[in-house]
Amino acid sequence: MALDKPYQGLPGTTIFDADQARKGYHLNQFCMSLMKAENRERFKADERAYLDEWPMSEEQKEAVLARDLNRCIELGGNIYFLAKIGATDGKSFQYMAASMTGMTQEEYARMMLQGGRAPGSPVRDPRENR
Template sequence: MALDKPYKDIPGTIIFDAEQSRKGYWLNQFCMSLMKAENRARFKADERAYLDEWPMTEEQKQAVLARDLNWCMRTGGNIYFLAKIGATDGLSFQQMAGSMTGMTEQEYRDMMIKGGRSPEGNRYLGEDGDAQPQHQPQGAAGNNKGA
């Protein structure tokens, strides 16, 4: 039985919960293997062959090969493990975060220095300062907006 996940409707957000952890177990184990220099060298020498040593899904392998960290996260990757791929490629976490947002490293840095992204459109669906209707206490469906 699936658990109720009220956080599933946060736009552009993948919550790393138990389900994601199970889905991404081997992807994340692969990432952790990159902490050893000999594994990084083997991976860089023949990425596909090294990935094929891991019982990951084909989609996970394709996401790694594409270096699409958002795709990796959708398939169960945890950003803190996925950072090992970026480090293997010589990227900083800031460069990786920029790539995940469609920004250059400089654009991402400038945005963060200015306080980050606007919360507009980046909260849960239906949010306007009130709780989501399905999460309001019984009898609270009608709010007093404009009153």
């Protein structure tokens, strides 16, 4: 029996619901493993080898390697778990959020200090900056 999901279809929004949690379970568990120093060291020494220890999809692994957080979220990642990747890289949460919007960290901070993005304002695709 399919559940009614009235929140589906919000432009630019992925809702982390039970389906997303199931899809991203191993991705999010990988992220949580980075809370231990020895796991961070192993990951940083050979990212691909460490990721291959997890039963994640190839798409999830590639998104992590590319640090494409928007794609990680599409593939079931939760931003609070994904923040562990940023911390492992020595990046702030603000840096990570900026990377997801296509803004520099300074532009993102200025926008947030001014009250955030206005509803209906255009959203830049961060992949256009590559």
